[in-house]
Each structure stands twice: as structure tokens, then as C-alpha cells.
Amino acid sequence: MTTWESIQEFLSEPSTWSGPDSIWARLGEHIWVSVAAVIIAGLLVLPPAVWLGHIRRGSGIATAVVNVGRAVPSFGILAIAFLVLVQMGAGVGEPWAVLVALIALAAPPMFTNTVAGIQAVEAATVESARGMGLTEREVLTGVELPLSMRLMMEGLRIAFVQVIATATLGALVAWGGLGRYIVDGFARQDMGRLIVGAVLVGLLAIAAELGLSALQRATTPRGTRPAR
Amino acid sequence: MRKPFRARAVGAILGLALVATACGSGDGAEGGSPPEGDPIRVASFNFNESVIVAEIYAQGLEANGYTVERQLNLGNREVVKPALEAGEIDLVPEYTGSVGGFLEVEQSADPDTMWESARAAFEELGVTLLAFSPAQDKNAYVVTGETAEEFGLTTVSDLQPVAGELIFGGPPECPERPLCLQGLQEVYGLEFAEFVPLDAGGPITVAALEGGEIDVGLLFTTSGVIAANSWVSLEDDMGLNPAENIVPAIRTEVVDVYGDDLVTLLDSYSEALTTEVLTEMNARADLDQEDPALIAEEWLTDNGFIE
Numbered sequence: 001m002t003t004w005e006s007i008q009e010f011l012s013e014p015s016t017w018s019g020p021d022s023i024w025a026r027l028g029e030h031i032w033v034s035v036a037a038v039i040i041a042g043l044l045v046l047p048p049a050v051w052l053g054h055i056r057r058g059s060g061i062a063t064a065v066v067n068v069g070r071a072v073p074s075f076g077i078l079a080i081a082f083l084v085l086v087q088m089g090a091g092v093g094e095p096w097a098v099l100v101a102l103i104a105l106a107a108p109p110m111f112t113n114t115v116a117g118i119q120a121v122e123a124a125t126v127e128s129a130r131g132m133g134l135t136e137r138e139v140l141t142g143v144e145l146p147l148s149m150r151l152m153m154e155g156l157r158i159a160f161v162q163v164i165a166t167a168t169l170g171a172l173v174a175w176g177g178l179g180r181y182i183v184d185g186f187a188r189q190d191m192g193r194l195i196v197g198a199v200l201v202g203l204l205a206i207a208a209e210l211g212l213s214a215l216q217r218a219t220t221p222r223g224t225r226p227a228r
Numbered sequence: 229m230r231k232p233f234r235a236r237a238v239g240a241i242l243g244l245a246l247v248a249t250a251c252g253s254g255d256g257a258e259g260g261s262p263p264e265g266d267p268i269r270v271a272s273f274n275f276n277e278s279v280i281v282a283e284i285y286a287q288g289l290e291a292n293g294y295t296v297e298r299q300l301n302l303g304n305r306e307v308v309k310p311a312l313e314a315g316e317i318d319l320v321p322e323y324t325g326s327v328g329g330f331l332e333v334e335q336s337a338d339p340d341t342m343w344e345s346a347r348a349a350f351e352e353l354g355v356t357l358l359a360f361s362p363a364q365d366k367n368a369y370v371v372t373g374e375t376a377e378e379f380g381l382t383t384v385s386d387l388q389p390v391a392g393e394l395i396f397g398g399p400p401e402c403p404e405r406p407l408c409l410q411g412l413q414e415v416y417g418l419e420f421a422e423f424v425p426l427d428a429g430g431p432i433t434v435a436a437l438e439g440g441e442i443d444v445g446l447l448f449t450t451s452g453v454i455a456a457n458s459w460v461s462l463e464d465d466m467g468l469n470p471a472e473n474i475v476p477a478i479r480t481e482v483v484d485v486y487g488d489d490l491v492t493l494l495d496s497y498s499e500a501l502t503t504e505v506l507t508e509m510n511a512r513a514d515l516d517q518e519d520p521a522l523i524a525e526e527w528l529t530d531n532g533f534i535e
Contacts, residue, residue: 020422083431092436093424174426174436184425187400189306 006192016196021180023200030177030204033095033170034163037102038110041159044103045111053118053148054140062115069108074166077101082173098170098177105166106159113155117148146221153216160212164205168197178204265485267295271302271317275428276513276520277365277450277506281321281474283524284497291534292493294486300520304401304428305330313353315479319494322477324360325470329406335470339364342471356480358491360473361498363506365450367407367469368461375443376460383465384416387444391418397433397442400425407469408446415468420444434514450503452511474501500531 001009015021052058082097090096121144129143145152168179181197184190217225268289272282279300286296299317302308309330311317325335328346331353336342339360347357369384376382379390387394402408403423412418426433429447437445437459447454447461454461476494483491509527512518528534 086435086439089439091439092426092432092441171425174424174432180425184400187304187306187425188404190404 003191010192041103041106045107049111049114053115062112066108066112102163109158110155117151121147150220157212267297269297269318271299271320279520318482319478323472325472339471358476360475361501363501363503364472366472368447368449370447373458383463394443395422396420396444397424397426398446399428411468450507452514
């Protein structure tokens with residue numbers, strides 16, 4: 001069977017389009033876990049990152065966090081989280097281990113970009129805001145956050161695209177998501193299933209990239225947009 | 229019981245890497261001189277028993293002056309068999325019935341018949357099946373003690389009236405495997421409510437059975453966990469499973485290079501290996517998390533193969 005026939009066969013199976021192993025179900029699982037991971041990571045790291053940025057400290061921490069974040073393998077975290085959580089009573093096939101690994105993946109770029117973004121606001125600008133009598137809260141919400149929005153959104157975009165690509169690993173510890181097609185396709189030497197899965201993950205990552213780029217442009221104040 | 233997970237995962241990644249390089253040129257091993265020829269590349273499947281037996285081969289060969297490269301935990305048969313045929317690996321512990329299924333030969337519960345048909349088919353692909361061991365390891369369809377009691381299960385046939393309510397868990401390749409879901413459907417007419425892709429009789433399947441996420445799990449008859457948990461391995465009463473004797477599968481080219489000495493050595497290990505000892509070694513690796521390499525070394529020492 002050629003690769004093309006194999007793809008056509010996979011796409012013509014009824015289970016590809018309805019039921020728990022359908023593209024819709026897998027896409028849904030993949031998206032909700034990715035979105036949840038990014039939201040939880042944001043709730044965890046944005047408050048300390050905004051505070052560190054505001055007091056203009058911790059740029060060393062920010063660099064260290066992103067470097068450590070790059071060095072730690074998501075798959076290692078996933079495997080450890082799976083074993084620990086199952087021992088604690090989590091069910092096989094539940095998304096918790098995947099969530100832990102993806103939160104750990106999403107946190108560093110969001111943290112670093114927020115700290116760096118706020119600190120990149122010119123000190124003179126912040127000082128003149130204070131000189132005009134703005135309170136610290138107003139300095140943060142009215143000056144620092146809007147001016148750093150472009151970099152913060154950049155961090156979100158990087159995190160989200162990485163999370164979507166990495167959520168595929170979940171299938172290796174019996175979770176679902178689009179990675180299911182890749183892992184199952186590989187185990188069964190079913191090229192059609194494997195390729196469709198890989199392409200869908202790629203398309204989803206591109207869609208996320210485009211969507212968040214648009215959001216990034218929309219949320220960036222006009223004056224801080226890079227010149228075209 | 230939980231430790232092998234990472235090793236297995238690494239194996240899966242190695243398997244991917246191997247597939248990616250499988251088009252590379254095989255190195256010609258013609259005309260090498262005994263113990264000083266090319267290294268013998270010993271591989272195993274992605275579960276402990278296979279790693280233990282491969283370690284027995286590898287350490288035994290090393291003790292006799294052969295140079296060995298290990299590619300353990302390489303992957304499932306879908307990965308390992310093509311690698312063997314392509315000359316990417318040289319030696320792997322196989323199972324007569326399972327490899328026979330892949331070679332599409334007639335299945336038989338008689339060890340001699342099963343071995344002979346698999347041997348003949350594999351020979352055409354440049355792979356030699358040496359003499360088989362009395363040790364066998366078949367696929368086991370396992371339920372917990374409570375499930376067995378609740379539905380009155382002792383044999384696989386007993387599943388027929390209730391399969392529609394039960395969830396089956398096994399390796400991702402199970403739906404396409406004649407000795408897994410395919411065979412259960414064709415021979416026993418079983419249609420489970422759902423299939424959950426897990427791993428090859430490893431920690432994930434065990435955890436899923438323990439946690440009740442699946443009702444019936446695919447493990448191996450030599451799994452130490454079955455007895456340890458008082459689980460029930462359902463009797464294959466309609467004979468789906470063929471004989472599954474462990475047998476060294478080795479590239480014919482390598483046999484030709486190294487000759488009778490190599491064959492005699494591997495034969496001696498196969499002869500000494502038994503199902504009981506294999507089950508016990510599996511339990512030590514799966515439950516007590518002992519290192520498969522050390523378990524293999526101990527077996528070789530106990531049987532007087534190495535000092």
C-alpha cells in the first residue's frame with residue numbers, strides 16, 4: 001500500500017470522523033489541555049514576573065529560568081509526573097501528567113518575556129509618569145504593562161505553540177490528543193494515521209501562531225509597534 | 229514495576245532514530261575471522277523479558293571473546309524485524325509464534341511445527357532462527373480477581389457474553405495484531421466496548437488494570453505481576469495462541485562469519501532457559517526493579533556459563 005493510499009484509508013474509516021478516537025475528539029482534547037496549561041502557567045508566573053519587572057529586579061532570575069526551562073526535557077517531566085501521579089491515585093489516561101509537563105514548558109517563556117518586557121520600558125518614561133503624580137499601580141497598569149504588551153504576548157505565543165507541539169507526547173503515557181495518531185500510527189506502522197496526526201499537529205501549531213500573532217498586534221499600543 | 233517506563237520510552241525514541249537511518253548502507257561482514265569480526269549487534273524488544281534474554285546473549289558472547297553492541301529496548305516487532313532484515317541489528321530474542329504471525333506462516337500450538345514454519349520463512353529474508361528454548365511466553369488476557377469473580381471468568385470464552393461491557397487495554401499495535409484484538413475477534417468473536425492503547429505489557433497496562441481504567445489487559449504469561457496481584461490470566465481455551473518458544477533470531481550472514489562456535493554458544497543458553505526461571509526473572513525486573521543486566525549475569529553465573 002502506498003503512503004497516499006494509506007492516508008486515504010485512514011481518512012475513510014468511520015472511526016476517524018466519529019467516536020472517541022475521531023479527529024474531532026482528539027483535536028478537542030489537544031486544544032483544551034494546551035489552553036489549560038497556558039492559562040495555569042500564566043496564573044502561576046505572571047504575578048511574580050510583573051512584580052519583579054516593576055521593581056526592576058530579577059533580570060538574572062529571568063535569564064536563569066528560561067535557560068533551565070530550555071534544558072529540562074518535557075518528556076522527562078512527563079514520565080516522572082505520570083509515575084508519581086499514578087502512585088498518588090490518578091487514573092491512567094487522565095490528562096494530569098500531561099498538564100504538569102506542559103505547564104512546566106509554558107512557564108519559562110511567559111515569565112522571562114514579562115520580566116524583560118517590563119524592564120525594557122525606558123526608565124525615563126517610568127520616572128516621568130511618577131513625576132506626573134501617578135501612583136505605583138497607575139504606573140504599572142497605565143505605562144509599564146501597555147508598553148511591554150508586545151513582549152508579553154510574544155512570550156504567550158512562544159509558550160502556546162511549544163505546548164501544542166509537545167502535547168503530542170501525552171500519547172506515550174496513555175493520554176489522548178493528536179499525538180495518539182502519531183504514537184499509534186508508529187506502533188502499527190500505519191503511515192496514513194501517522195502522517196495525518198503529524199500534519200494536524202503542524203496545522204494546529206500554525207493556526208495558534210497566526211491567531212496569537214494577530215492578537216499580539218491587536219493588543220500592542222500603536223506607538224510600541226515595531227516599524228514595518 | 230514502575231521503573232522500566234523511562235527505559236522503554238528511550239527505546240521508543242531509539243526506534244524512531246533507527247527507522248530514520250534504516251536506509252543507510254549495511255556494512256559488509258563478509259570474510260571476517262571468528263571472535264575478531266564485526267561487533268555483533270544485540271537488540272531486544274521494549275519489555276523487560278526481552279531485555280533480560282538479550283543481556284544473556286550479549287554477556288555470554290562477551291565472556292567468550294565476541295565484541296557486542298547493545299541496542300536494547302529498541303521497540304516493538306514492527307521496528308525490530310525490519311531492522312534485523314535490513315542488517316541494522318544482528319541478533320534478537322524472538323518468539324516462534326509471534327514472529328511466525330509476522331511472517332504469515334500457519335500458526336501451530338506444537339513448538340516443533342511452529343518453529344519449523346517460522347524458520348523456513350525467515351530464512352528467505354536472510355535471518356536464521358537457531359534452536360528454540362523450552363521457555364515459552366504467550367500473550368495473556370488478564371483480569372483482576374474482582375472482575376473474574378463478578379463475571380465468572382476463567383477462560384477467554386467466558387468473556388463472550390460480557391465483552392460488550394468491558395474495556396480492553398493493550399499496546400497501541402494491538403488492534404492490528406492477529407494475537408491481540410484481531411484474533412480475539414476472529415477466533416472468539418469478542419467485541420469489546422472500547423480499546424485503550426497503553427504499552428506492551430508494561431507499567432502503564434499494569435497501572436490501568438490496578439486503577440480499573442481497563443477491565444481486561446494484555447500482559448504476558450510469564451509476567452510476574454499476575455501472580456503478585458492475584459490476577460487471573462484467562463485460559464486460551466480455543467487455542468488462539470500458537471507455541472511461543474524463545475528463539476535467537478540472528479542474521480544468516482553473521483552465522484556464516486562466526487560459524488558453529490557462535491551457534492553452539494547460543495544453543496546452550498536456549499537449552500538452559502525455562503519458563504519458570506523466566507517468570508521468576510521477570511518478577512525481579514518488573515516488581516523489584518532489579519537491573520535486567522544483573523539478573524542476566526546472575527543467571528549466566530548460576531548456570532556455569534560465566535564465572
